[in-house]
Amino acid sequence: MTSVRPSVRSVIAERAARELRAGDVVNLGIGIPALVPAFVTPGSVFLHSENGVLGFGDTPAPDAVDPNLVNAGKQPVTEVPGSVYFDSAASFGMIRGGHVDVAVIGALQVSARGDIANWAVPGKAVLGVGGAMDLCAGARRLVVTMTHTEKDGRPKIVEELSLPATAFGVVDAVVTELAVFRVVEGRLVLVELQPGVTLAEVREKTGAAFEWRDAPTPEA
Amino acid sequence: MKVRDSALAALDGLRDGMTVMVGGFGLVGAPLTLIDALCEHGARDLTIVSNNLGEPGGKGLSRLLALGRIRRAVGSYFTSNPEVVAAVERGELEVTLLPQGTLAEAIRAGGAGLGGFFTPVGAGTLLAEGKEQRLIDGRLHVLESPLRADFSLVRAWRADGLGNLVYDKTQQNFNPAMAAAGAVTVAEVDELVEVGDLPPATIHTPHLYVKRVVRAQVRITDVKSVEEMLR
Numbered sequence: 001m002t003s004v005r006p007s008v009r010s011v012i013a014e015r016a017a018r019e020l021r022a023g024d025v026v027n028l029g030i031g032i033p034a035l036v037p038a039f040v041t042p043g044s045v046f047l048h049s050e051n052g053v054l055g056f057g058d059t060p061a062p063d064a065v066d067p068n069l070v071n072a073g074k075q076p077v078t079e080v081p082g083s084v085y086f087d088s089a090a091s092f093g094m095i096r097g098g099h100v101d102v103a104v105i106g107a108l109q110v111s112a113r114g115d116i117a118n119w120a121v122p123g124k125a126v127l128g129v130g131g132a133m134d135l136c137a138g139a140r141r142l143v144v145t146m147t148h149t150e151k152d153g154r155p156k157i158v159e160e161l162s163l164p165a166t167a168f169g170v171v172d173a174v175v176t177e178l179a180v181f182r183v184v185e186g187r188l189v190l191v192e193l194q195p196g197v198t199l200a201e202v203r204e205k206t207g208a209a210f211e212w213r214d215a216p217t218p219e220a
Numbered sequence: 221m222k223v224r225d226s227a228l229a230a231l232d233g234l235r236d237g238m239t240v241m242v243g244g245f246g247l248v249g250a251p252l253t254l255i256d257a258l259c260e261h262g263a264r265d266l267t268i269v270s271n272n273l274g275e276p277g278g279k280g281l282s283r284l285l286a287l288g289r290i291r292r293a294v295g296s297y298f299t300s301n302p303e304v305v306a307a308v309e310r311g312e313l314e315v316t317l318l319p320q321g322t323l324a325e326a327i328r329a330g331g332a333g334l335g336g337f338f339t340p341v342g343a344g345t346l347l348a349e350g351k352e353q354r355l356i357d358g359r360l361h362v363l364e365s366p367l368r369a370d371f372s373l374v375r376a377w378r379a380d381g382l383g384n385l386v387y388d389k390t391q392q393n394f395n396p397a398m399a400a401a402g403a404v405t406v407a408e409v410d411e412l413v414e415v416g417d418l419p420p421a422t423i424h425t426p427h428l429y430v431k432r433v434v435r436a437q438v439r440i441t442d443v444k445s446v447e448e449m450l451r
Contacts (some may be wrong), residue, residue: 050320051245052390065449067248067440068377068391074246076449085389087396087424088245088271089328092321096341120346125308127315128299129347134321137341164346 008177011194012145014039016104016175019143021045025054027095027135029105030073032145036104043080047071048100050131052091055083072131092131095138103139105132107146107171109161112208114171114183116144117163126164136167148176148205155207157181157188178202181210189213222383223412223433227257230406230432231371236263237291238370241327241402242270242281243395246300249387250280251375251408252438258373259284267292269327269367271320271394273304279443288312294367296320317347322364324397330366331400331429338363372402375436376425379409380416383430384423392424399429406432410439 009032017039020026027048028036037047037058046055049071056071057078065076086094094100107118116136120126136142149155157174174181179202180192188210190202199212224230231254234240240258244250255274268290274282282303284290290307292314298304307313318326319341329337338361342348352363374395377388385407387395399405407430 049390051248051393059450062446062450065446066389067444067446067449069389070246070248070449072245074248074449079389085387085392087392088320088324088394089397092324096321096339125305126346127305127308127317128297129317129319130297131320133319133341133345133347137343138321166345167341168344 008147009035011177012147012175015180015194016143016145019104019141019173019175020102024101025099027100027103027139029103029132029135031106033104033106034073046082048091048094049077050088050091050095050134052086052088053077053083054086055080092134095131095134098138098140100135100139102141102143103135104143104145105135107144107156109156109158109163110144110146110171110174111161112157112159112183112188112210113186114169115161116142116166116171117161119166120164122163132166136170141172142170144171144174146174146176148178148202153205155205158207159209178205187211221381222431223381227253227408227434227437228260230254230434231257231261233404234258234261234263234371237265238263239267239269239368241367241369241372241394241398242268243372243374243393243398244280245271245390245393247275247280247440247444249375249391249393249395250274250440251373251406251436252280252440252443253408253434253436254373254406255280255284256438259287259289264289265291267294269294269369269398271295271323272297273301275444276301276303285313292316294318294323296323318364319347323367324394326364326367327394327397327401330368331397334366336363336365367401369398369402370404372398372405374399374405374407374425376407376409378411378413378418379407379430379433380413380418380427381433382415382427383407383433384418384427385409385425385430386418386422387424396425399425404431405429406434408434408436410436
């Protein structure tokens with residue numbers, strides 16, 4: 001995901017930022033989700049990081065780095081008025097307990113019914129899961145940010161996951177550089193095309209049937 | 221008094237084959253002085269319970285791994301250290317992977333005397349294989365076991381002579397839960413103060429969990445530069 005052109009990443013992050021509401025408690029994953037704060041009115045949401053902080057600010061200047069204050073990407077961050085610290089067990093209790101309003105997270109695949117795969121690739125040693133399963137299973141709303149296809153053109157939105165699942169039926173919205181989908185009661189619905197993108201292009205690059213909000217009848 | 225003169229003396233009783241919990245998220249909140257002492261101590265065939273095993277270049281638990289002392293690691297995220305991946309591929313290290321919140325709660329449950337807990341996290345996935353699963357209120361849950369340790373090595377900011385601990389910012393992470401889950405908990409701190417000098421309402425870890433206290437000799441900034449942190 002890191003090799004994607006900055007403009008594509010920004011397009012996705014900017015649109016994902018509009019999924020957030022003022023006052024939301026928001027947990028951001030690494031990669032494209034980490035770009036979301038640039039498109040959010042400062043102070044309008046509370047950032048939560050699973051290593052134990054709620055309400056934090058931007059990356060500090062090098063001479064202001066506090067080595068004991070990092071986010072879940074191990075990046076130094078800053079204290080803001082209202083910041084609060086807690087331990088990992090409490091932090092994941094917040095996530096599992098449904099107290100985090102939105103998680104924005106990257107994915108390798110999303111299925112039409114909202115299953116998500118974002119932690120393991122077959123053939124590689126499976127040695128890291130981190131907080132991915134906790135966030136996917138626990139966040140009240142799950143917004144996935146990802147490029148619409150793999151670099152070789154294979155769709156990432158599919159009927160059935162072919163990669164090991166992270167969680168099942170949990171995705172609420174998928175934001176790509178081409179479109180925005182929602183999963184509504186287990187059905188995939190296209191709700192928005194990114195500027196300049198056609199429905200035909202999205203159909204061609206999506207590996208699952210979807211309904212189109214503005215269409216008179218559901219897609220076959 | 222629980223204060224020990226040296227980190228090595230604070231590991232007295234630690235033996236080959238024991239289970240040791242080590243606090244920290246990356247290097248933040250990791251007891252770097254006690255980890256160095258554990259390397260010096262020489263105990264082998266250890267099971268280490270820690271979110272990850274240090275960082276590349278022999279930082280933190282990565283050094284203990286390079287010495288070949290770790291038989292098994294229980295944690296959530298080992299991918300960020302290629303030295304861990306290489307040790308697994310060589311067959312030298314066995315890894316048990318848990319979702320990070322399940323790891324934290326399993327440690328908490330161990331310290332709190334519970335026999336386990338059902339969580340929806342990971343249910344139906346590869347990480348639930350071989351574990352009991354149950355529908356609770358219509359949602360699939362997986363039974364997870366508690367984790368306990370022979371020794372817990374934790375990092376805090378301040379301690380008094382009784383072993384009451386206060387952590388600094390996100391230094392807390394796994395440390396408070398691990399402090400409760402170790403039969404012998406050793407805390408490494410920046411500042412030692414007199415009993416009565418810590419405002420009671422600010423204490424994170426009550427002293428009954430902590431058996432020994434040592435002064436930190438190695439700080440995160442000794443092993444990782446600000447430039448590396450910002451990278």
